[in-house]
Amino acid sequence: MAKKSAAKKPNAAKNAAKKASKKPPAKKPAAKKPSKTKAPAPRKQAAQTDLLKRIVASLEDDKAEDIVTIDLAGRSSLCDAAVVASGRSSRHVTAIADHLARRLKEEGYGTRPVSGGAQGDWVLVDAGDVIVHVFRPEVRDYYDLEGMWAVASPGKG
Secondary structure (H helix, E strand, O other): OHHHHHHHHHHHHHHHHHHHHOOOOOOOOOOOOOOOOOOOOOOOOOOOOHHHHHHHHHHHHOOOEEEEEEEOOOOOOOOOEEEEEEOOOHHHHHHHHHHHHHHHHHHHHOOOOEEOOOOOOEEEEEOOOEEEEEEOHHHHHHHOHHHHOOOOOOOOO
């Protein structure tokens, strides 16, 4: 009787191996059809979100010049939009950025980091989904952010 049980064990292993090898072949994924979608047209103005409207209103109240909004949704991982504006002098540029950061905090957007306020040539306000650049006119022409993002600036058009 011991011989029968010993004989059955190798057969059991062979049967299990046969069952495993009889699995149906894996299905191949269907070939993808080429998409016929057109490339999106370049956007020049960002969609007017509540945050963006508040930022533009603040810049207009502080007499910022040549305010341009650039839609960066899908083009940049940093933000959804950028706003570029000019001030008449270093002091004006710094004041515009400080007022904007203060207003955003008062409106419930929290403390916003401000960079470059000590020099006043180019001040950046990080408002989260929107990054605001305030320049002196000469510095704005030199760095040409609108040209970098392929947006026609108001005076160069």
